Amino acid sequence: MAEKKEARIGVFICHCGTNIAGSIDIKALQEYAKTLPNVVVADEYQYMCSTPGQGKIVDAIAESKLTGVVVAACSPRLHEPTFRMASKVGGLNPFRFEMANIREQNSWVHMHDREGATAKAKDSVRIAVAKASLLEDLFPKSVPVEKAALVVGAGVAGIQASLDLANAGIPTYLIEKSPTIGGRMSQLDKTFPTLDCSQCILTPKMVDVGRNENIILKTYTEVEKVEGYIGNFDITLRKKARGVLTPDEAAERGYVGGGCNGCGDCAGVCPVIKGNEFEFAMAPRKAIYIYHPQVVPNIYTVDFESCIKCGLCVDICGDKKAIDLEMEDTFETVKVGTAILATGYDLFPIEKKAEWGYNRYENVITGLEFERLICASGPTGGHLVRPSDGQTPMKVGFVLCAGSRDNTGVGKPYCSRFCCMYSLKHAHQIHEKIPGARVYLFYMDIRSFGKMYEEFYYRIQDEGAKFIRGRVSNILEDATTKNLHVFTEDTLLQRPINLELDLVVLASAVQPVAEEDTIRKLFGVSKSQDGWMLEAHPKLNPCGTTTAGVFLAGVCQGPKDIPDTVAQAEGAASAASIPIHTGKVELEPYFAQCMDEKCAGCGMCVNLCPYGALALVEKNGRKVMEVTEAKCKGCGTCGGFCPGGAIHMQHFTTPQIVAQIDAFLLGGEQ
Amino acid sequence: MAIEKNYGNPQLEEKLRDRYFYTDDSNPEFLANVEKIGRTIAHMCFQCGTCTGSCPSAPRSSYRIRLFVRRAVLGLEDEALTDPDLWLCTTCYSCTDRCPRDIAPTDIIMAMRNLAFKRDIVPRNFLKTAQLIYTTGHGVPNNDVNRAAREKLGLTRDPPTTHGYPEFIPGIQKILDYYKLKENADRILAEEGQ
Incomplete structure (x- = not known):
């Protein structure tokens, strides 16, 4: 820490068009800034981030021999890098720049209180000047990057x-x-x-x-x-633990030419039958399985929760020795x-919206289940059937926004964004595969925003799909026929709706x-x-x-x-x-620094650090803390805790923070 | 299927009528007929409301052209054809000019009026208009008030239409006879009068 020169601060106030100037008296703020200690220049400009705006900073640094720069403008998340660069161009260390946020935290939230907003902006500028007067030169640390x-x-x-x-x-x-x-x-x-x-x-x-x-x-x-x-x-x-060795893994164990080749003999003999998750349990799989014929890699997997370790698969695999039923996680x-x-993503568990009867009514399915049922490689070979009786459905309803745009706390408040479009596609697939079938889409809005999406919507409507503008209130099942009565309002007709359908597909919301x-x-x-x-x-x-x-x-x-x-x-x-x-990569130099002469070597900070950046080391015959700068994020946890005040937080030093607090509490009257 | 209830009170029964829309309320033929007669793609309507917004009748009546197109799409034949609002379209074609899906809503209304006439559902004033055209060649024939106004404006008392050239009336009658318009109008009005 070099001997400090007298601080010379320049303050630059941004109008941001009317974003700031509309609610804050810029002239008054500028005049006020001129009265603050250490301030030698106070300027204002329409858009400080523009080239002329930045030019003012560059020029003032040279002309007024500034030691610190304050820009009162937007959030540092937006333009701190801009003004740091301007400070650097002007010949100042970029970390001698400080930003006062008078837009997001002021003019935008106090839009109708010009007097109050101006007073608050004065506070912000005064606090920023107090810190800028104490800022020091800092140098980012450069670390190498692993090429992977x-x-x-x-x-x-x-x-x-x-x-x-x-x-x-x-x-x-x-x-x-x-x-x-x-x-x-x-x-x-x-x-x-x-x-x-x-x-x-x-x-x-x-x-x-x-x-x-x-x-x-x-x-x-x-x-x-x-x-x-x-x-x-x-x-x-x-x-x-997969229970199955790839050819490479087999070779490592000395079984050259062995390992799983995806032949499937093992699944043929496996006696355990489970629901295939890939098909939403609408098709079976064995305890040793692949999801579908096109898997990558084409290697079988043992479901150890279901496996009874009968060993039939090991026997039939024979010389390939691909199966190891004692395998453990590595x-x-x-x-x-x-x-x-x-x-x-996963599907939102749509059974939570009990009014639509998913899991209670056999013929209510989700959009993803529909995908499997209409897919040629799916459990029905691409023949869409009603789960209750295997019959081809002739009247199919699609419930859009099922669990999306729901503020009850049960569903999701957001739009799941692709359900409108896949439901339109489902409607098309029904028209294509089941001649004479009638399709109803129950919707609140059709959101067909992408390239060629609106045209797709037009095409499906032209194919004869009926769009009923109304959110489905509930579904009831006919206990005998397993048909479904779908209730809503056709809000365009202003009539309640009670449609008896064969199959209902819920375009379920998605969740993480x-x-x-x-x-x-x-x-x-x-x-x-x-x-x-x-x-x-x-x-x-x-x-x-x-x-x-x-x-x-x-x-x-x-x-x-x-x-x-x-x-x-x-x-x-x-x-x-x-x-x-x-x-x-360059890391921002907000590292903690240990002042060895003050450190008692208690080590309490070491366990507090969320990033594992601290360690105790021997120096000059005693234990002191040492910071791995590349790991330190400058969070300040250690600095705030250290009982001896031995930790120096660069760019957030105790004197800097105290000066900010004093500037606020004392109102600049020292 | 609508549920019937009997309170022995027609007014109450109408008030409490089951107004659910059921699949079997829909007659897909109706949409097909409307599209065939109107020569327009009614099924492509996405109910934006441009038609009703453009309509000069809408602000002065309960006529909502969007609603009629909706009924066509859903095949609600009876509801559309028995609604007296069907006859409030002035056929100005503003909706047809502005429809973003390039549908001709006016022609949907005209098709529905066609279908309604086939079922004898026509307001009396329209039937009387048909009779007047048959006898005079005018829906609104000239009268003394008009004649005085015409004289004041320096025009002939009668316009140079069938009023001035009554020999053309038989030609008009031939067209109307071909479509049995007069015959049907007379019959419906007579039956109504009974």
Whole structure:
């Protein structure tokens, strides 16, 4: 800490058009700023972030020999980097810049109280000047970045992100909790609005994942532990006991030429029958199984919860020795520079909305169950049937917004965003496969916002689908025929509706997967009010998170259809590849520093640190704390706790904070 | 199927009538007929309300053209054809000009009037208009008030229509006879009078 020169502060006030100037008296604020201690320049401009606005800062630093800069404008989350850069261009250390937020925290919330807002802005500027007078030169720390990436979840988002990263030359670990990759998209029959066969467009990508030399695919694997920081994450993976060896794993055990080749002999002899989760238990599987014939990798899996260890599969597998019924979970740690989370979604448990009778009425199904029932590779070979009697339904209803746009606390308040479109597609598939069938869509709004979506809606209406504008209030079942009476209002006709239908499909809301909370906490990612993972900025940084080096792709960030999911996955892959290709990242220098002469070596801070950045070390014959700067996030937990005041928080030093508090409480009268 | 109740009181029964829309209330033929006669894609209506918003009758009556198109889509034949509002369209074609789905709502109404006439559901004034056209060539024939006004404006007492050239009336009658318009109007009015 060099001897301080006398502080010379420049204050710059932004009008932000009328965003700030509309509620705050800029002239009065400027005149006030001139009276503050250490202030040598006080200027104002329409848009400080514009090139002329930044030019004022650059010029003033040279002309008035400023030691600190205060800009009173918007949130530092928006323009702190802009003004730091301007300060740097002007020849000042960028960390000698301080921002006073007089927009988000002032003019926008006190829009109709000009006097009060102006008084509050004066407080903000006074406090910022107090801190700016004590700011010191700081230097960001540069750390190297591991040339590898991690992608969690191998649905279409994870697959696309991995392929992009791998094709950019980055070794990529693709982690999937299920035995196969493909995710939700592999369960779909066709995709809107093009009516492409979902499997046909997805399987080539799945095969590419299996073949790409830069992709290290790890199925039936979960993230156990995350340590480290951007550039240097140490990720511990739990490889769940699969009970079956891949050819490589078999070779490692000395069974060269052995391992699972996906022949399926084992499933043929297995005596245990369970519901196949992939088919929503509408088709059986054995205790040793694959979900469907197109799985990647084509390796069987033992369901140890159901396996009775009779050993029939081991016998029939014979010399391949692929089956190990005593296998246990194993762990490995991989080092990566950046990570992408793509954990996807589950259906909202729609039986919670009891009025629609899901699980109580046999002929009420979900949209995903419909996908399996209409899919040629599904349990009925693509023949849509009523679950109650196997008959072809001739009158089918679709309940849109089932559990979405629901503020009761039972359902989800948000729009699930793709149900309108897949229900339209379902209507088309019924028209196509069942001549003479009548389709009713019960809707509040049809949200067909994407490219060629409205045209698709037009096409389905032209095919004869009936759109009833009204949310379904309840469904009753005829106990004899198992037909369903659907009640709503045709709000356009203003008449109550009681339609007797053969089959009802609920376009159920979607929600984060059960594991989402665990995973996002491992990576230090927040969630938004609606439960989905929180992006760094909803518009300007939709793939990033508040944890540097961790990115989001697909529905885990919020409901989105396949085109949007793939687009975000490519965005996330691009963002995640930047630090890796740059080879190093700069960390903000808000590190804790131990003042060895004050440290008593008690070590209480070591356990408090949420990032494991602190350790006790021997120095000059006594124990003192040492900070691993790259791990420290500058949260201040240690500094606030230290009983001896031995921890110096850079950029948030005790004198700086005390000066801010004094400036506020004493109103500048010292 | 609507549930019937009997209170022995017709007014109360009407008030408490089951107004649910059931699948068997719908006659898909009705939509097909309306589209065939009106030569327009009624089934593509997405009920935006541009038609009713454009309609000069709507603010001055209970006539809602959007509602008639909805009834066509759902096949609610009786409800559409027995509603006296069906006859409040002035056929100005503003709705047809503005419909974003390029439907001709006016022609849907005209088709419905056609179908209603086939079932003898027509207001008396329309039938009387048909009779007047048959006898005079005019829906609203000239009268003394009009004649005085015409004179004041320097026009002939009668316009150069069938009023001035009554020899053309038989031609008009031939057209109306072909469609049995006069015959049916006479019959319906006579039956009503009984």
